Amino acid sequence: MKTDSGSHADQATIWHGTRVAITGGTSGLGRALVNILLDDGAEVAFIARNQENVEGVVRQRPESHGIVGDVSRKNDIYSIATQILGALGGVDLLINNASSLGPVPLVPLGDTNCEDLELTLQTNLLGPFRLTKALLGSLAATAREGGHPIVLNISSDAAINAYPNWGAYGASKAALHHLSHIWDQELSPLGIRVLSLDPGDMDTPLHSLAIPDADPSTLTSPESAARELIAKIEEVLFAKEGAPKATEAAIQ
Amino acid sequence: MIAASTPTHRRDAKLLVVGPDGKLSHIARTNFPALLRPGDVVIANDAATLPASLFGSHLPTGAKIEVRLAGRESLDPHAVRYFSAVVFGGGDFHTPTEHRPNPPELRSGDALQLGPIHATVVRLLDHPRLVFLRFEGSTNEIWQGLARHGRPIQYAYIPTPLGLWDAWTPIAGPPVAFEPPSASFILNWNTLDSITRRKVQFGTITHAAGISSTGDPSLDARLPFNEPYRIPEAAVNLVQDARTHGRRVIAVGTTVVRALEHAAGADGELRSGEGIATQKIRLETNLRVVDAILTGTHEPGSSHYELLRAFVNDETLDFIDRELKEHRYLTHEFGDSIFVEKIASGQTATNREVMVPVTSGNNATTGNSSSGPETFLPSHSYMPHVT
Numbered sequence: 001m002k003t004d005s006g007s008h009a010d011q012a013t014i015w016h017g018t019r020v021a022i023t024g025g026t027s028g029l030g031r032a033l034v035n036i037l038l039d040d041g042a043e044v045a046f047i048a049r050n051q052e053n054v055e056g057v058v059r060q061r062p063e064s065h066g067i068v069g070d071v072s073r074k075n076d077i078y079s080i081a082t083q084i085l086g087a088l089g090g091v092d093l094l095i096n097n098a099s100s101l102g103p104v105p106l107v108p109l110g111d112t113n114c115e116d117l118e119l120t121l122q123t124n125l126l127g128p129f130r131l132t133k134a135l136l137g138s139l140a141a142t143a144r145e146g147g148h149p150i151v152l153n154i155s156s157d158a159a160i161n162a163y164p165n166w167g168a169y170g171a172s173k174a175a176l177h178h179l180s181h182i183w184d185q186e187l188s189p190l191g192i193r194v195l196s197l198d199p200g201d202m203d204t205p206l207h208s209l210a211i212p213d214a215d216p217s218t219l220t221s222p223e224s225a226a227r228e229l230i231a232k233i234e235e236v237l238f239a240k241e242g243a244p245k246a247t248e249a250a251i252q
Numbered sequence: 253m254i255a256a257s258t259p260t261h262r263r264d265a266k267l268l269v270v271g272p273d274g275k276l277s278h279i280a281r282t283n284f285p286a287l288l289r290p291g292d293v294v295i296a297n298d299a300a301t302l303p304a305s306l307f308g309s310h311l312p313t314g315a316k317i318e319v320r321l322a323g324r325e326s327l328d329p330h331a332v333r334y335f336s337a338v339v340f341g342g343g344d345f346h347t348p349t350e351h352r353p354n355p356p357e358l359r360s361g362d363a364l365q366l367g368p369i370h371a372t373v374v375r376l377l378d379h380p381r382l383v384f385l386r387f388e389g390s391t392n393e394i395w396q397g398l399a400r401h402g403r404p405i406q407y408a409y410i411p412t413p414l415g416l417w418d419a420w421t422p423i424a425g426p427p428v429a430f431e432p433p434s435a436s437f438i439l440n441w442n443t444l445d446s447i448t449r450r451k452v453q454f455g456t457i458t459h460a461a462g463i464s465s466t467g468d469p470s471l472d473a474r475l476p477f478n479e480p481y482r483i484p485e486a487a488v489n490l491v492q493d494a495r496t497h498g499r500r501v502i503a504v505g506t507t508v509v510r511a512l513e514h515a516a517g518a519d520g521e522l523r524s525g526e527g528i529a530t531q532k533i534r535l536e537t538n539l540r541v542v543d544a545i546l547t548g549t550h551e552p553g554s555s556h557y558e559l560l561r562a563f564v565n566d567e568t569l570d571f572i573d574r575e576l577k578e579h580r581y582l583t584h585e586f587g588d589s590i591f592v593e594k595i596a597s598g599q600t601a602t603n604r605e606v607m608v609p610v611t612s613g614n615n616a617t618t619g620n621s622s623s624g625p626e627t628f629l630p631s632h633s634y635m636p637h638v639t
Contacts, residue, residue: 065392078416079399082427085300086395089329089426134417136441138425141298141456145486186441189448 014237016041019088023071023131024098026053028204029154032226033095038064040230045087047071047080047098071098071127072119081134091138093233095152096128096176102168104209109167117168124172128153129179132194143191148237152229153180155196166210193240197232199225253549253576255409256587259418265438266588268549268575274568274595276575281438281589284546290451291499293490297433297507298456300424303402303416304431304463307344308366315356316342319366319385320405320430322463323477327428327526332394334374336477338381338466345406345413349467354380367401369394379471405431405463409584428480429461434585435505435547453494455487459507459529475555478530481511485524491541492522500543500593506559509533512541535561544593549576549583564595 020037024030025046034046038061045065048054054066065087069080084091100123103116132139132151139149158166159173180196187194201207203219256262265281279286288294304321323336341353358380364371370388377384387394404419421436423444447454459481466472491512494501503509514529516522520540531537532555539562550556552573560569572590575581581588 067396075415078420082300082303082399082416083392083395085425085427086329086332086399087392134420137298137300137421137423140423141425141458141484144454144456145484 013041014234018042018092019090020044020093020095021084021088021091021135022046022095022097023127024048025066026050026057028206029199029202029222029225029229030095030097031057032222033097033229034061034064036223036226036230042093043088045084047084071096071131072100072123074126074130077127077130077134080131084135085138090142091135091149092142092147093150093152094132094135094139095154096131097154098127099124099154099206100169100172101206101210102172105212106165106169106210108165112168117171120168120172121175124169125175125179128176132183136192139187139192140190147191148240149192150233150236151180151183151192151194152233153177153194153196154229155180155198157198157200159196159198169210193236195233195236197229199229253551253581253583253587255584256582257409257411259410259414259586262586266579266581267546268572268579268581268588268590270564270568270572270590270592272593272595274564274571276571278575278579282443284438284589284591285443285446285450285452287591288447288450288452288502289500291453291494291497292502293453293455293494293499294447294502294504295455295457295487295491295508295512296423296436296439296504297429297459297461297511298421298423298425298436299429299433299458299461299507300421300427301404301416301419301429301432302427303398303404305345305403305405306366306369306398306401307403308364308369310356310358311363311365312359313356317355317364318344318352319364319371320463322382322430322466324428324460324480325528327426327458327460327480327482329395329426330391332391332398333387334384335387336377336382336384338463338471339383340381340467346408346411348408349465352467358383367397369397369401379468381466381468382471407465407584410586423456425456426458428458430463431461432585433459433461433505433507435508435589437586438546438589439504453490455484455490457484457487457508457511458482459511461505461507476510476529476532478528479507479510480526480528481507481514482526483511483515483522483524488522488524501541502544502546503542504546506533506545506547506556509539509542509545509559509562513537513539516540533559533562537562539563539594542594544591546589546591548585549581549588549590551583560592563592568595 020042022030022033025034026048034044038044047067047069049070051068054068058066067080067083069076100120102120142149153176155177156173158170159177177196180194184194201219202222202225203216204222267279267281269277306319310317318340320338321335322338339355341355343352358373360373360375362373372386374384374386404414404416406414419432422440423436460479462476462479491501510529514531515527
């Protein structure tokens with residue numbers, strides 16, 4: 001990640017040329033992250049399951065790289081990783097954003113089918129694990145060449161608090177949250193950070209699936225949530241560098 | 253030697269160590285970090301493997317073909333329109349490469365349908381199996397087609413289809429290799445941690461490791477083909493630091509030797525950036541950068557074997573050969589390994605005293621116990637893997 005400016009005034013420029021991969025990039029928070037990071041000059045590849053939706057985003061943002069794939073499917077992961085690396089040449093920031101609520105409408109654990117829990121874990125835990133693992137070599141190469149690679153796993157307060165009816169989702173997000181912290185411990189010495197951040201309650205399709213009658217005025221827009229997450233990543237980058245230096249990986 | 257027939261990275265893999273005095277010893281490969289000294293620099297190839305085997309049809313005749321991508325001018329991810337490729341007729345990896353039929357007669361302008369990918373034969377490259385081809389469509393479409401339809405190139409000694417995950421090493425980064433830079437398979441994150449805790453520096457280059465067999469002796473004799481590589485500034489700095497302090501530069505895999513020695517230029521100074529390795533490393537090669545190599549085991553006559561002659565003399569190579577056979581080392585990309593240090597000049601490396609320190613307790617044949625090792629004996633016309 002390029003951090004060649006010494007002051008926060010230049011934060012917008014740190015994204016220029018940064019190589020970003022975002023899963024779940026065609027709606028809600030993922031879509032907002034795609035748009036903002038492209039506006040800030042990043043090179044963005046995004047992944048989503050639905051081909052029409054992917055093509056729709058690419059029509060609006062032709063500079064983006066749209067990849068059709070399902071992170072919950074083991075057999076898709078290396079195909080997705082190959083296309084990310086084919087599009088970007090490497091990775092500075094991976095955002096594991098794609099997420100599944102599990103069974104909707106939300107049900108108590110007692111009414112949750114084992115298969116539904118499995119599918120939720122596949123999407124929310126194994127998918128991010130597999131994709132991060134497939135890209136770990138590239139992330140480590142970024143670090144060796146002086147960059148500051150980051151993996152951001154999108155978390156939720158349901159990862160911490162035990163909300164009735166949120167069993168599948170909450171358990172999967174709790175596992176992802178803990179996985180992120182362990183991986184961060186393991187990878188920090190190599191210069192790779194793994195973050196787990198909660199964007200808060202947002203006005204997104206996922207949220208309306210979970211709580212159809214929520215009052216939108218009480219919800220954050222995905223754009224402002226995305227900006228807050230990006231600001232937190234910038235904080236990590238600046239804290240890391242103090243007076244950041246240019247990185248070869250980002251300049252290419 | 254016996255081919256390793258499963259794509260697993262065995263905990264019981266063996267490592268034959270050849271010291272600078274020509275002494276041989278056997279250790280468990282997991283103990284590789286114990287061979288390293290503080291200040292040494294280990295350089296590996298971080299190329300990920302392309303799904304370079306593409307099945308499809310030759311549209312003018314309707315014949316089934318398999319295209320194996322084999323060469324490219326650059327590592328630039330946008331430069332995926334043109335490749336050189338080896339084309340086979342029907343069949344797949346279950347048939348030994350040398351028994352695969354030729355493709356139908358290929359002519360310039362012939363259209364190929366490779367799953368979702370449209371390709372055109374631009375021209376033949378002086379052999380009925382070797383072509384220069386062009387992929388149609390946008391860069392994104394080409395990557396999508398390769399990623400979804402392509403499979404890793406595979407040989408008959410592994411009987412089950414490989415997944416791309418089998419062909420990517422733990423450190424795999426840019427997908428530019430046509431076959432795995434297999435020496436890097438041993439570099440799992442735990443091993444890398446052991447290496448760095450010994451105050452050994454670790455760096456990577458990216459080198460588009462080429463195919464190891466075409467099924468045709470005249471083509472095989474030309475391997476390795478030209479291979480593009482990239483050497484990051486960080487790796488150059490590590491190498492220079494090691495040389496300044498009289499420490500060793502240890503290459504993980506033959507591709508690293510090829511790239512570093514090519515990039516060193518006439519004055520021996522290593523330069524960063526992209527290049528295309530065109531040279532063969534052989535007996536006469538004066539190694540200017542690399543002091544030792546960790547690599548797979550391979551058979552006499554292969555380009556890989558020739559490369560080792562730049563490190564040690566033929567008598568030592570004969571000893572190595574006998575040791576590998578006697579101790580039933582497994583060969584090819586998922587096999588056992590050797591570590592060879594450049595023999596000091598003037599040293600007669602014919603030490604018959606073979607030291608065999610205790611390994612991790614695994615005997616020589618456990619790696620293949622389930623299938624019976626002889627089942628997968630490779631024929632001599634396999635070109636051992638070049639990495």
